[in-house]
Amino acid sequence: MNGKQRITAALNGTWPDRNPAMLHNFMMAAREDGISMREFREDPRKIAHCLGVAAERYDLDCIFVDVDTATLAGAMAVPVDFPEDSPARAHHAALTSIEAVRDLGPPEVANDRRIQIWIEAVALLVRDYGNDLCIRGNCDQSPFSLAGAMLGLDRWLMEVASGDSDELVHQLLSHCTEATCQFIQLMAATGAHMLSNGDSPAGPDMLSPRLYATYALPYEKIVADCSHRAGLPYLLHICGKTDRILGPMLDSGADALEIDFKTNAQLAHDACKNRATFVGNIDPTAVLAFGTPEMVKGKTEELLDIFADTPRFILNSGCALPACTPQENVRAMLACRRTL
Numbered sequence: 121m122n123g124k125q126r127i128t129a130a131l132n133g134t135w136p137d138r139n140p141a142m143l144h145n146f147m148m149a150a151r152e153d154g155i156s157m158r159e160f161r162e163d164p165r166k167i168a169h170c171l172g173v174a175a176e177r178y179d180l181d182c183i184f185v186d187v188d189t190a191t192l193a194g195a196m197a198v199p200v201d202f203p204e205d206s207p208a209r210a211h212h213a214a215l216t217s218i219e220a221v222r223d224l225g226p227p228e229v230a231n232d233r234r235i236q237i238w239i240e241a242v243a244l245l246v247r248d249y250g251n252d253l254c255i256r257g258n259c260d261q262s263p264f265s266l267a268g269a270m271l272g273l274d275r276w277l278m279e280v281a282s283g284d285s286d287e288l289v290h291q292l293l294s295h296c297t298e299a300t301c302q303f304i305q306l307m308a309a310t311g312a313h314m315l316s317n318g319d320s321p322a323g324p325d326m327l328s329p330r331l332y333a334t335y336a337l338p339y340e341k342i343v344a345d346c347s348h349r350a351g352l353p354y355l356l357h358i359c360g361k362t363d364r365i366l367g368p369m370l371d372s373g374a375d376a377l378e379i380d381f382k383t384n385a386q387l388a389h390d391a392c393k394n395r396a397t398f399v400g401n402i403d404p405t406a407v408l409a410f411g412t413p414e415m416v417k418g419k420t421e422e423l424l425d426i427f428a429d430t431p432r433f434i435l436n437s438g439c440a441l442p443a444c445t446p447q448e449n450v451r452a453m454l455a456c457r458r459t460l
Contacts, residue, residue: 123181127254142182167241195232213272257312262319308350316355325360381438
């Protein structure tokens with residue numbers, strides 16, 4: 121089997137010939153290629169080259185195309201900082217208050233330059249690797265996260281928790297859902313094989329399960345449906361300890377859940393086993409970036425043992441790998457892949 125076939129099998133719940141793997145490695149790939157994050161994010165050819173070379177270097181089954189978590193926010197008029205050698209980041213809110221939602225016009229992200237760069241990079245990777253490797257087109261932030269960037273996360277969480285402006289909160293979520301779905305549709309048109317979003321501020325580290333079910337989940341469902349209407353499997357990523365919302369995350373309709381290392385892997389196994397594919401969840405920092413190869417091997421073997429009874433498993437870090445991650449640690453993780 122080739123990498124594309126392995127990932128497809130895992131998503132469909134059929135056995136691949138070995139454990140498939142992807143890496144959330146855009147920062148590491150740029151560092152390995154000797155370019156800054158500024159150079160990386162401004163040139164689709166450099167994005168494609170860095171990620172393609174890394175896929176060859178580590179014998180990956182999937183190229184995970186990510187750039188930062190502020191591209192959609194920037195397309196929605198959120199001020200964004202562009203550090204020389206760190207990912208872009210939302211700097212200030214675009215809205216002065218929740219009442220400003222009333223003045224928003226329809227979102228339109230297709231002509232944003234950074235959206236276009238991201239889309240072109242995925243198209244280049246599909247052209248060069250798409251017959252052999254799965255190309256995962258990440259589509260930046262889910263609606264709840266994007267709304268937080270637009271209003272400012274602290275103010276957004278206070279509005280959600282208070283319930284005082286519920287109509288306007290849902291209006292902003294609908295606005296952000298339209299923007300996210302536009303990105304999904306643009307990404308689907310590249311020929312990517314699977315799509316994904318991240319919704320980390322919606323996790324239990326910041327939001328109660330009750331509020332997640334009310335304000336994040338319904339809009340995650342719409343985005344997952346949008347991907348499915350395009351004929352593509354969909355992955356949902358939420359950082360942090362997601363033990364208490366694994367069931368609702370599955371209710372989103374996502375075909376795969378990318379789970380952070382803080383989540384109990386056995387709980388995730390039991391929740392996902394017959395419903396969705398688990399992607400993750402080796403600690404990207406303490407283990408992969410700053411651990412030893414022996415530590416990496418031990419943690420990876422533990423994870424593979426838990427998921428040995430199901431084909432619905434894709435090996436990955438739990439979140440983005442730091443740029444300084446040693447190659448020998450990544451190789452130690454990937455060397456643990458088993459023939460099935």
